Amino acid sequence: MSDFLHRLISNPHDFLPIGEWVNQFIHFLLDHNGGAFDAFGRAVDLFAESIEVALLSLPPWLIMGFFIGLGVWRLGWRFAGFVLAAFALIFGTGFWPQTVSTLALTLSATLISLMIGIPTGIWCARNKRVNTLVRPVLDFMQTMPAFVYLIPAAMFFGLGRVPGILATVVFAVPPAVRLTSLGIRQVNKEQVEAGHAFGCTSTQLLFKVQLPIALPAIMAGVNQTIMMALSMVIIASMVGAGGLGNDVLSSIQRLDVGLGFESGLAVVLLAIILDRLTESFGRGQAARQG
Template identity: 60%
Template sequence: MDIDIPIGPWIAAVVDYLQEHAAGAFDGISYFIGALVEGIEDALIWVPPWIIALALVGIATWRVGWRFGLFALASMILLFGMDLWRETMQTFALIASSTVVSLAIGIPLGIWASRSDKVETAVRPILDLMQTLPPFVYLIPAAMFFGIGKVPGALATIIFSMPPAVRLTNLGIRQVPKEIVEAGLAFGCTDRQLLLRVQVPNAMPSIMAGVNQTIMLALSMVVIASMIGAGGLGNTVLTGIQRLDVGLGFEGGLGVVILAVLLDRVMQSFGRNRGETVNPLGRLRALISRPDTDGERTASGRVARSAGD
């Protein structure tokens, strides 16, 4: 059978049409993404490196523990020693900006999908396509529409890393027990109150898992995005490959690994210990107040949580 389905020419025609008639929209997107990435990068590079390093060590110690804090300290010293601090901040800026945009689109879309079966049915095949396409494929339209540089790298990263935020937000809200939802309705919650005060808090572990996966996918894309000029640690790895310099490539890869471990463990702690975090004043009151019975302490905790909500 001689069947000719010209998918390639059709896609090329669509791309040509968009380049001719939607140039203004692409310019606006490019300006916004470029300003976001450059703003975060300039801020990170402007701040003295030792301040950022101490802040990262402090956050790692606070959220995970003193052993992980020592690991973070050793990691900062290693990054300084390899002279990769600037590249690390460039990569972090790319990840931060891509994650912010991915979550700003993905979480509301996941909430919408959780409240409408029709939306979920329409979104699911798009997410399947986004997750199954090879990452290199995203570079082609990004480079064609936005040229070479950080903007197409960030856009390719956004598209690649968004699906987990949508899927896990949708899944988390749909898996909230019906008894909790019915209790909220029985207390007279409106749809907005039910979503913000009942469903989203109970779905937060799943939502935070989606945030963590979005960050990890964005980080896995930085080396590939360096092929179209995204820069950062990915450019160090790419330079090592081009020069067949094993040492340089290993240093860049080690920087990516350090950043991945730090971000992964810290974000996991926010999802796992969300309900256990106590503010300093609350901790101080708990230390100086008279001990109470277990039952009264549990009841007071419930009252405090209800008042906070």
């Protein structure tokens, strides 16, 4: 207390040492729960590494073929042609392995985000109190500058893939929570009543009425989560997450505009492909409900 008063008198412009408190809290966590963080980090690393190794072991033509096939199915030949051209460009500029790494990072971060985000969204939709509690937390997670997460993440989990993925998860979870909860709350009142009137239990109501009707909104959330994850995975190269971010980072360090453009272009093309494909899944659903 006297410490606080002393500070207030000596430095009236900065008498609230929030930053110091946060540092103390982080160190407290590190000192007392180091083992738990290590175990958690290893689990995340194993998950992400197996996805990355699996994708990298596949021949390029198989991955390209998969995306081109999806393009034909969901959006038609024109989009499939675009996918082919985009992949040819990435392959031709020599960024294929980094692009696959980035794809793997995005995929693992997205999967973890959805595993957290969708159940939380359901909980928020069903419980008003949880919703009022979670909303400001989501605002905080989304508006806090993304770099800020990288520092504590690196302190907890060391450099490498894990802090990158976890910082990405923090950034990518909010849209999944928000749009799941919104989708469920937007289900027509009479459709929910119909569920009850025919004798649904609360689980049946969720799985046979609310979630299927909310699916377009949930898919929009998935799309947003993927896009957030992709953008954050690039930034996460600062803690050594790898992938295309490494090239972007070294282009900045070496002031190499050409390298920056090439690697940046690969990010943009990957983003467009992922965005259009996931968006098409939500739209197909919405059309059936329109």
